[in-house]
Structure formats: C-alpha cells, structure tokens
Amino acid sequence: MNDQRIKIFDTTLRDGEQAPGCSMTLREKLRLSKALSDLRVDIIEAGFPAASPGDFEAVKAIADENRGPTICGLARCNPEDIEKVHAAVKGADNHRIHVFVATSAIHREHKLKMAKEEIIKTAVGAIRHARELCDDVEFSPEDASRTELAYLAEVVSAAIEAGATTVNIPDTVGYTVPAEFDKLFRYLKKHVARIEEITLSVHCHNDLGMAVANSLAAVAAGARQVECTINGIGERAGNCSLEELVMAVRTRGDFFDLETGIDTTRLYPTSRMVANITGMQIPRNKAIVGENAFAHEAGIHQHGMMQHASTYEIMRPEDIGISKSNLVLGKHSGRHAFRERVSNLGFMLDEFEMNRAFQEFKKLADKKKDMYDGDIEAIILNVDSASSGPWTLKSMEVQSGTEQAARASVSLLNEESAECTVAATAEGPMEAAFKALGQATGIALVLRKFELHSATAGDDAQGEVTVMVDYNGKSWRGHGTSVDIVEAGTRACLEVINRILRRRERGLDEEAANSDINRASI
Ligand SMILES: CC(=O)SCCNC(=O)CCNC(=O)[C@H](O)C(C)(C)COP(=O)(O)OP(=O)(O)OC[C@H]1O[C@@H](n2cnc3c(N)ncnc32)[C@H](O)[C@@H]1OP(=O)(O)O
Numbered sequence: 001m002n003d004q005r006i007k008i009f010d011t012t013l014r015d016g017e018q019a020p021g022c023s024m025t026l027r028e029k030l031r032l033s034k035a036l037s038d039l040r041v042d043i044i045e046a047g048f049p050a051a052s053p054g055d056f057e058a059v060k061a062i063a064d065e066n067r068g069p070t071i072c073g074l075a076r077c078n079p080e081d082i083e084k085v086h087a088a089v090k091g092a093d094n095h096r097i098h099v100f101v102a103t104s105a106i107h108r109e110h111k112l113k114m115a116k117e118e119i120i121k122t123a124v125g126a127i128r129h130a131r132e133l134c135d136d137v138e139f140s141p142e143d144a145s146r147t148e149l150a151y152l153a154e155v156v157s158a159a160i161e162a163g164a165t166t167v168n169i170p171d172t173v174g175y176t177v178p179a180e181f182d183k184l185f186r187y188l189k190k191h192v193a194r195i196e197e198i199t200l201s202v203h204c205h206n207d208l209g210m211a212v213a214n215s216l217a218a219v220a221a222g223a224r225q226v227e228c229t230i231n232g233i234g235e236r237a238g239n240c241s242l243e244e245l246v247m248a249v250r251t252r253g254d255f256f257d258l259e260t261g262i263d264t265t266r267l268y269p270t271s272r273m274v275a276n277i278t279g280m281q282i283p284r285n286k287a288i289v290g291e292n293a294f295a296h297e298a299g300i301h302q303h304g305m306m307q308h309a310s311t312y313e314i315m316r317p318e319d320i321g322i323s324k325s326n327l328v329l330g331k332h333s334g335r336h337a338f339r340e341r342v343s344n345l346g347f348m349l350d351e352f353e354m355n356r357a358f359q360e361f362k363k364l365a366d367k368k369k370d371m372y373d374g375d376i377e378a379i380i381l382n383v384d385s386a387s388s389g390p391w392t393l394k395s396m397e398v399q400s401g402t403e404q405a406a407r408a409s410v411s412l413l414n415e416e417s418a419e420c421t422v423a424a425t426a427e428g429p430m431e432a433a434f435k436a437l438g439q440a441t442g443i444a445l446v447l448r449k450f451e452l453h454s455a456t457a458g459d460d461a462q463g464e465v466t467v468m469v470d471y472n473g474k475s476w477r478g479h480g481t482s483v484d485i486v487e488a489g490t491r492a493c494l495e496v497i498n499r500i501l502r503r504r505e506r507g508l509d510e511e512a513a514n515s516d517i518n519r520a521s522i
C-alpha cells in the first residue's frame with residue numbers, strides 16, 4: 001500500500017455499538033457489515049467477542065460471511081479475551097486481533113491499580129500471545145492522549161518489539177486538541193525505534209467536538225489508519241465520523257495529498273442504514289449526510305447555486321450518494337429561485353402575475369416553516385389550499401369501537417352548493433373516511449404516510465395532519481388541521497383531491513404536480 005493511502009478502520013459495530021441505545025442484533029450487524037464491505041472500508045471491527053455470547057456469534061458470523069475487508073475483534077490483555085477474538089474472527093480471509101490496555105496515570109492509579117512496568121508487561125504478554133494466533137495484531141494504549149509522552153513512547157516501543165503490526169493512539173475521552181495531537185504523533189515518530197515498520201493509527205472521541213479535527217491532525221503528522229464510525233456514533237459524544245473524515249481528505253486533497261479506498265457514493269445510503277438500525281437520528285445540520293448539507297434557502301445562495309453550484313457547495317451531492325442539491329423555498333428565498341420553481345411546476349406567468357405571486361409567497365412564508373410545492377401551486381391558482389376547491393367538507397360523523405368495524409359518513413358540498421353524503425365502513429375510522437371521500441369524489445387515494453403534529457397546546461389542541469398519498473402512480477402531500485384528528489386527516493385528503501380536480505380542469509398534466517413531494521428540489 002502506498003504511503004499516501006489511509007486505511008479506514010470502521011468501528012461502528014464495536015465502539016459505535018457501545019453507545020447507549022445502539023445495541024444491534026446479529027442480523028442487523030450482518031446487514032451493516034455487508035454495507036461496510038460495499039463502502040470498501042479496509043478493516044471492520046465487528047465487536048468485542050468476550051462481551052457476550054451474542055457478540056461472539058455476531059463477530060463470528062461476520063467473519064465467516066465476509067470476504068472483503070479485514071475482520072477484527074477487540075480484547076482486553078488476558079488470554080481468555082484474546083482466544084475468544086481469535087475463535088470468532090479466524091474464519092475471515094483476513095483477520096486481526098486488537099488488544100488494549102490503559103496507560104495514563106489516571107487509569108493506572110484509579111482503574112487498573114497497576115504500576116507502569118506492570119502495564120508494559122501485561123501489554124507485551126498479550127501482544128505475544130495474540131501473535132502466536134494471528135499475524136495481524138493491533139495494540140492500543142487506551143487514554144494515550146493523557147499519558148506521559150516519554151512513557152507512551154516506551155509502551156509503543158515495547159508493543160512493536162512484542163510484534164504489534166498496528167499501533168493505535170486513542171484520544172479515549174476526547175481531551176486533546178489538534179496542535180497538541182500533532183506534537184504527540186511527531187514525538188512518537190521521532191522517539192520510537194522501528195515505528196516506520198508498523199501502521200500508525202488514530203482513534204478519536206468527540207467529547208469536545210474535535211474528533212475529526214484531531215484525527216486529521218494525526219493523519220497530517222503521519223498516521224495512516226483512522227478509526228471511525230458511520231454518523232460518528234460511539235461512546236458519549238461519539239467517535240470520529242467516517243463520512244466527515246473521508247470527505248475532508250478527498251475534498252481537501254490539495255492540502256492533504258492523501259487518499260482512502262472508500263466508495264464515497266455509498267456514504268449516504270450507509271449513513272441512512274445506521275440511523276435506521278440504531279434509531280440514532282441524523283441531525284438536520286450534520287456535515288455530509290444531514291438533510292441540510294446540500295439544501296439552500298437563502299435567496300442570495302440560491303441565485304449563486306443557479307449560476308454555478310461551486311458558489312455555495314464544496315462537494316457534489318452525487319459523490320456522497322445524494323441525488324441532487326435542494327433549493328428549499330422559504331421566507332429567505334428570492335425571485336430567481338421562485339421564478340424557476342413556478343416554471344418547473346408548469347406555470348407561465350407574466351411579470352405582473354409573477355410579482356403578485358411572489359408577494360403572496362413571501363406573506364405565506366412568514367407564517368409557515370415548510371413551504372411545499374402545493375402551497376406555491378395554491379398561491380398561483382389563487383386557491384386557499386386548506387379549504388376551497390370543487391369540494392368542501394360540510395360535516396362528518398364517525399363511529400368506531402374495539403368490537404365493531406368503523407363507519408364514517410362524509411357530507412361534501414360542490415361549487416353549486418349541492419350536497420353529497422356517502423358512508424363507508426372499514427377496520428379503522430380514518431380508512432373509513434378515506435373510502436367515503438373516494439366514493440363521493442371519484443378520486444380514490446392510497447394512503448402511504450400519515451403524520452400527526454400538535455399545532456397548538458392545551459386540551460383543545462389543534463392536530464395538524466400531513467398525508468402522503470398515491471394517485472395514478474404519483475405521490476401527493478396534503479395538510480389538514482382540526483381538533484379532531486380524523487377530521488384533520490379527511491381535510492388533508494380532500495385538499496389533495498381538490499388539487500387533482502383543479503389541475504384537471506385547467507388541463508394541466510398530473511406529472512408536474514408530482515414534484516410536490518420532492519420538496520423544493522431542482
Ligand atoms: C475505551 C474502550 O472503549 S474499552 C472497551 C469497552 N468495551 C467494553 O467494555 C465491552 C463490553 N464489556 C463487557 O461486556 C464487560 O465489561 C466484560 C465482559 C468485558 C468484562 O466484564 P467483567 O468481567 O464483569 O468486568 P467489569 O466490566 O465489571 O470490569 C472490567 C474488568 O476488566 C479489567 N480491565 C479493564 N481493561 C482491561 C485491559 N485492557 N486488560 C485487562 N483487563 C482489563 C478491569 O480492571 C476489571 O477487572 P476486575 O474484574 O479484575 O476488577
């Protein structure tokens with residue numbers, strides 16, 4: 001491997017899983033290990049086999065099934081842990097035993113109650129034992145960044161002498177800062193004999209929000225393996241985020257002059273998979289994979305983006321596996337983006353109409369956090385999307401209970417004020433109301449998603465329902481508000497039905513309206 005190549009050691013399945021709430025089942029770990037292979041990480045730390053029979057089985061299953069990256073397991077410096085790792089990982093074509101022991105004064109005195117010499121003896125014994133079982137052995141002096149430098153160099157020298165092939169320097173509690181970590185790595189490179197014969201690695205935690213910055217400092221100072229996790233999950237504030245580290249090295253190739261073997265187009269799907277499996281949601285503003293990472297609402301930015309994406313984006317979304325940038329229309333948007341959206345929705349407005357629509361849009365955007373294409377369409381059609389249209393809900397009645405099918409009766413008024421009442425039954429009240437709407441209007445929507453938010457507080461809180469529905473193979477989104485959630489859902493569906501019928505009246509194709517769900521995409 002050339003000296004410009006950084007190995008990516010993914011520990012989502014070990015350190016990531018150690019985060020409270022992130023435990024994964026065997027099946028989930030296997031699924032994720034396949035995604036990590038597709039991402040082309042170099043090493044997968046699959047778990048801590050001594051932790052539980054389940055973790056042993058998971059590491060073993062990953063090792064037995066995976067034929068790509070090196071599969072690694074973590075062990076304390078004792079024969080039982082080391083032998084368990086070996087038994088679990090040996091089925092993989094390439095496997096590694098990772099042993100660790102803490103070296104800082106705090107850990108020596110308060111946790112392990114061991115003297116400096118005893119720690120070195122323990123580490124050397126464990127590395128030798130692991131080397132008898134496996135050619136690829138990694139050693140980590142836990143809490144290295146809070147360890148006395150001269151002693152750390154002594155430990156690392158002893159580890160190399162004992163046969164470690166990778167020495168990893170952890171900032172276990174996220175305490176270091178980039179300039180200090182740079183010095184630490186340069187010190188080790190200068191004072192440890194034969195250090196150039198092993199792979200020098202870094203493992204950072206994010207307690208002060210510097211895990212990626214500290215890892216990059218280590219890389220610039222000579223580390224050639226980075227330990228990281230997808231979405232930065234891990235103990236406490238997490239680990240160095242894989243996607244951030246990889247994209248920093250790639251985007252700032254001019255500075256680092258280094259490369260990884262990662263297929264960056266797999267970053268976004270893998271990130272989504274980890275969020276889905278662990279339930280740890282990705283913050284909207286998270287670098288690289290957050291919902292806002294390639295979204296722009298401010299008019300000046302949108303105008304720049306429309307001329308050339310490089311004005312406000314330093315990476316291409318497709319390089320991360322995100323289909324395209326998102327120009328989100330909101331109260332900060334300007335005329336350029338609004339005009340483009342109007343035209344994408346299939347409308348041709350003259351200058352006067354455009355100005356009027358833009359003013360209406362700004363007024364509505366002041367009141368509404370999320371502006372959907374349906375809102376813009378409603379402005380242009382001069383329609384109050386919440387209440388008017390060919391059909392208006394006059395009244396509705398719902399009966400439901402645990403022992404009987406639900407029944408909904410819906411009374412609608414058309415534009416001539418003629419009334420149409422239809423009743424339907426179904427398993428649940430919402431479904432019954434949708435059925436009745438379909439029969440009354442001739443538009444049978446298929447419900448895909450039903451989201452309920454409380455719009456106000458108190459006993460009489462208004463429920464705001466957003467529905468995602470399919471009609472004729474297209475997806476639509478509608479909103480409705482009421483103190484009664486079934487009524488709010490019915491209003492949300494009726495809003496969509498009215499929009500479909502309005503478009504039909506105007507001879508507009510239903511294709512264009514489909515962009516409704518791709519909120520503000522260009
Ligand atoms: C910084 C890191 O991420 S380190 C890795 C953290 N990961 C884990 O802890 C994995 C999950 N852990 C577990 O399931 C359990 O802690 C086990 C199975 C590993 C051990 O469980 P137990 O035997 O019940 O011990 P417990 O966790 O209570 O205490 C840790 C013991 O390991 C010892 N120990 C800690 N680190 C090491 C080490 N690197 N080498 C040898 N012994 C160690 C401690 O001194 C303590 O020993 P003692 O039982 O003789 O007092």
Ligand SMILES: CC(C)C(=O)C(=O)O
Nearest residue numbers: 100140142143170172
């Ligand atoms: C075991 C080591 C690598 C670790 O997880 C840490 O120190 O944070």
